[in-house]
Amino acid sequence: MLIYWLVDLLSLLKVKLGKKIRTKIKMSIKIKKGVFQGFISTSNKSKSSSYLSAMDLFNIITILVVVSAAFAYINERFVKLPYTIGAMVITIAMSMVLTITGWVEPSLTNPLKELISQIDFSRVLLEILLSFLLFAGALHTNFDQLKVQRGPILAFATFGIMVSTFLIGGLMFFILPMVGLNIEFIHCLLFGSLISPTDPIAVLGILKKVGVPKKLETKIVGESLFNDGVGVVVFLTIFAIAETGLENITAGEIGMLLLEEVVGGILLGLALGYVAYRLMKSIDDYSVEVLITIAIVMGGYLLAQYLHFSGPLAVVVAGLIVGHDTVRGTSMSDITELYIDKFWETWDALLNGVLFVLIGLEILVLPFEKAYIISGLIAIPIILLARWLSLSIPIVLYRKKLKFVPNTGLMMTWGGLRGGISIALALTLTAEMSRDPFLIITYLVVIFSIIVQGLSIGKVANRLIGDYKEEPSGDGH
Numbered sequence: 001m002l003i004y005w006l007v008d009l010l011s012l013l014k015v016k017l018g019k020k021i022r023t024k025i026k027m028s029i030k031i032k033k034g035v036f037q038g039f040i041s042t043s044n045k046s047k048s049s050s051y052l053s054a055m056d057l058f059n060i061i062t063i064l065v066v067v068s069a070a071f072a073y074i075n076e077r078f079v080k081l082p083y084t085i086g087a088m089v090i091t092i093a094m095s096m097v098l099t100i101t102g103w104v105e106p107s108l109t110n111p112l113k114e115l116i117s118q119i120d121f122s123r124v125l126l127e128i129l130l131s132f133l134l135f136a137g138a139l140h141t142n143f144d145q146l147k148v149q150r151g152p153i154l155a156f157a158t159f160g161i162m163v164s165t166f167l168i169g170g171l172m173f174f175i176l177p178m179v180g181l182n183i184e185f186i187h188c189l190l191f192g193s194l195i196s197p198t199d200p201i202a203v204l205g206i207l208k209k210v211g212v213p214k215k216l217e218t219k220i221v222g223e224s225l226f227n228d229g230v231g232v233v234v235f236l237t238i239f240a241i242a243e244t245g246l247e248n249i250t251a252g253e254i255g256m257l258l259l260e261e262v263v264g265g266i267l268l269g270l271a272l273g274y275v276a277y278r279l280m281k282s283i284d285d286y287s288v289e290v291l292i293t294i295a296i297v298m299g300g301y302l303l304a305q306y307l308h309f310s311g312p313l314a315v316v317v318a319g320l321i322v323g324h325d326t327v328r329g330t331s332m333s334d335i336t337e338l339y340i341d342k343f344w345e346t347w348d349a350l351l352n353g354v355l356f357v358l359i360g361l362e363i364l365v366l367p368f369e370k371a372y373i374i375s376g377l378i379a380i381p382i383i384l385l386a387r388w389l390s391l392s393i394p395i396v397l398y399r400k401k402l403k404f405v406p407n408t409g410l411m412m413t414w415g416g417l418r419g420g421i422s423i424a425l426a427l428t429l430t431a432e433m434s435r436d437p438f439l440i441i442t443y444l445v446v447i448f449s450i451i452v453q454g455l456s457i458g459k460v461a462n463r464l465i466g467d468y469k470e471e472p473s474g475d476g477h
Helices: 002-012 054-079 083-104 106-117 121-139 143-148 150-157 159-179 185-195 200-207 214-244 251-281 286-307 311-322 325-331 334-365 370-398 408-415 420-427 435-465
Strands: 030-032 035-037
Touching (some): 054 083, 054 334, 083 106, 083 334, 106 334, 121 286, 121 311, 121 334, 121 420, 143 150, 150 159, 150 214, 150 370, 159 185, 159 214, 159 370, 185 370, 185 435, 214 251, 214 311, 214 408, 214 420, 251 325, 286 311, 286 334, 334 420, 370 435
C-alpha cells in the first residue's frame, strides 16, 4: 500500500531534459485595496519538461528504498551510529567515492547524475515527506512537558527565529564581500531565514540516543517542531519582499500574512486533531484507525495549502493532540495504540532514510567553488553564535518562572541541528537570489551540524550538564 501511495504522490517529480529544472517557490503578491494575498506556486516548469512514467517513478522509489535499507543495515550492523548520523555519514562517503570516480571516468557516474537531476528534492520534502515526518515526531512528544514549557518554547520558535534571521543575514552581508561575494542584504536575510530553523527530523533521531534531561529534551524537540513551521512562513515572507520589492508591501500586509499562516495553521491542526479523536473514539478497529491518522496528515496538509495556512504547524498540532495521553486513553484500545505507534515509527524510519540518502546524493550535482566553500566554513560559527544570542533573551526572561537545566542555552545551541528543510528551502531560491553560493553554504552547515554536532552532543551534554538530575516534581519544571 505504501509503495503505491508513493508512486501516486511522486508524480510531482519532474524529468528535466537538456538542463536541470529547478522548482521555484514563487509567491504571487496581489495588492488591491489593502488586501495582501500570498500563495505558493510551483508552476515554474520548462516547456520541455515531461512527467515521468509510472514505471520510471517506481524505479526511482525502488532505488531510494533499497539504498536506504542497505545503509540502515550497514549502520546498524557495522557503524553503529545514531540512525540519522549514520545515514548521512554513509551517504556522504558513497557520494565522495562516486565523485572521485566521476573525475577519473565521467561516463560511470553520468547516468546517476541524470537520475538525481530528475528528482525535485525541494517538492519531495516540503510537499510529501515533511508532513509525515513532523506528525510522527509530534505523535511521540511528551505533551505534558510541552505544556509546562510552552512559554520558552514559543519564544524560541518565534522571537528566536526572527532574531536569528536578522543576525545571520546582517553578519553574512558584511562578511561575504571579504571572499569576493557581493550579495544584496535582502538575499542574505533569505539565507538567514532558511538556515535559522532547527530540523526536528534530525533532532528527534539523535536525541533518542542521548540521555539529556527530559525538560531540556522537550525544549529542543518542541522548539524544533514549531520553529520549522514559523521558519517556513518567515522565509516565504522575505521571499515575497525580495521578489516584489519592499516598497510594494506594507508592514500591515506582512503582519497579516504571518498571522494567517501561523494562527490559521494552529487552528486547523486543532480541528484535525479533534476530528481524528472523534472518529477513532467511535470505532474499535486498529487498521481503520491507522488509516484515519494517514488521512488526517495527507488531507490536512493539502487543506492547509489550499487555505494558505502553515501545513507544518497544522500537522504538528494534530500530532500532539492524537498523541496526548488523554486522547490515547479514551479513543484507542491497547492494540490500536500499539499499531499506530509501530506504523509511524516504521514510516518515520523509512522516510528518514530516503531523506538523508537524497541529501547525500544531491552532493554529486552541486556547483562547488572555492569562494562558496570558504563562505560555508565561515558561516558555521556565525550561525552558532546567532542561535546562542537568539536563545539567550527568552532564557533570561523565563529563568525566574521556570527552573532551567544548567547551560540550557549552550546545550540548545549545540543540539539545534539543521537538516533537509534548510536544503529544500535553499533549492527554491532563484539565480538572482544567489542560489548557488547559498546552496553550497547550506549544505556545509547541514553536514557539520548533523555529523559534528550530532556525534558530539552526548559528550557536550555530559560536560555542560554533568550529574544534573531531574526533580521528581509533578509540574514538570
